[in-house]
Amino acid sequence: MGACKKFPCKYLGMPLSDSRLKMVDYEKYIDKILAKVRCWKLGLMGLDGRLMLVKQVLSAMLVFQIIALAQPIWLHKFVDKIRRGFLWECKEVVVGARESSMKLAGHGLLLVLLVLLQGGVAQSREWYVGDQKGWTFGVEGWPNSPTFKPFREGDVLVFKYDRAAQNVIQVDDFGFGTCTRHPANATVYDSGNDRIRLSRGLINFINGVSDNCYKGGVKISLTVRP
Incomplete structure (x- = not known):
């Protein structure tokens, strides 16, 4: 010393x-x-x-x-x-x-x-799913394209789409992988302009109309941080 x-x-x-x-x-x-x-x-x-x-x-x-x-x-x-x-x-x-x-x-x-x-620097933000294209075919890669999106608890996802041809269903991992409404009581949104506030964890959304999810890739999975 x-x-x-x-x-x-x-x-x-x-x-x-x-x-x-x-x-x-x-x-x-x-x-x-x-x-x-x-x-x-x-x-x-x-x-x-x-x-x-x-x-x-x-x-x-x-x-x-x-x-x-x-x-x-x-x-x-x-x-x-x-x-x-x-x-x-x-x-x-x-x-x-x-x-x-x-x-x-x-x-x-x-x-x-x-x-x-105290979390004073953190502010919630809005994310428009699919950006200018909206909730449509090929949106599956949107959370990481063109850049990684740091979703945080309290942020809001905005889904814009033609309600006559699309909807949004919040599903679990099984529902996401199989493009099915799972669990049976999964929440369905169909306003054409849905605003969903995010909670922390892994969250999945699919399109439940026709085969848009399975063949068109109209689904997203994202991780929300605290």
């Missing part, structure tokens, strides 16, 4: 102290994590690459600190927010300016944490 002549200090890149560490003591550590997940990197890697980054690299940074430090719960929640934001949709967090005093930086970090932990 010769490198630490006075506390607080850093040893092997970790903040150490003879008393409880404050939020501001973790600022540089959080900055290192944020530097790994800049928005511009989204254009250079696919979902698999982003998943590898958040699971292997960022998790390893946490484990390295856990070896020597009992990390506070708020830090784990904060890092999880950063990882989810980068994995599913780009949300960068700026933690204070370098020229700010340590006191002001600590207050700024606290405000960012409060906003993130």
